[in-house]
Amino acid sequence: MKMPINCPICNVVMLNTDTKLLINKRLLDVWLKECDHIDYNLSLFSLENEDHMFLAQLYFKDSSIRNGKIIAVWNYNSYSFFIEKNEDKKRLSLPWFEPDLSNPKKLLNKIKTYIVFS
Ligand SMILES: [Zn+2]
Numbered sequence: 811m812k813m814p815i816n817c818p819i820c821n822v823v824m825l826n827t828d829t830k831l832l833i834n835k836r837l838l839d840v841w842l843k844e845c846d847h848i849d850y851n852l853s854l855f856s857l858e859n860e861d862h863m864f865l866a867q868l869y870f871k872d873s874s875i876r877n878g879k880i881i882a883v884w885n886y887n888s889y890s891f892f893i894e895k896n897e898d899k900k901r902l903s904l905p906w907f908e909p910d911l912s913n914p915k916k917l918l919n920k921i922k923t924y925i926v927f928s
Pocket residue numbers: 817818819820821822845846847852
């Protein structure tokens with residue numbers, strides 16, 4: 811998937827940051843595009859010199875979540891999806907689906923449903 815220029819949720823222009831990301835015990839040079847909002851933090855990653863988004867991380871700060879937060883991570887390379895919940899920091903792998911990042915409320919409801927049935 812192509813890296814978006816604007817935040818798919820609030821449409822603000824996201825700037826590239828040069829950073830490193832540890833994936834499968836390998837430290838990769840990556841570009842990070844981030845939008846930190848009162849309700850969420852969205853981080854999108856691509857490999858340097860590529861415009862292909864391979865990882866999306868959405869941190870929900872929704873007050874309806876018990877104990878505060880859920881972090882959802884989609885890996886477009888391996889088509890894997892997992893969440894981390896605040897209280898235990900344990901990863902819960904869930905079935906892959908292509909997220910509609912423009913609608914975090916709908917995404918959160920879908921994830922909550924997955925959690926109930928996992
Ligand atoms: Zn945004």
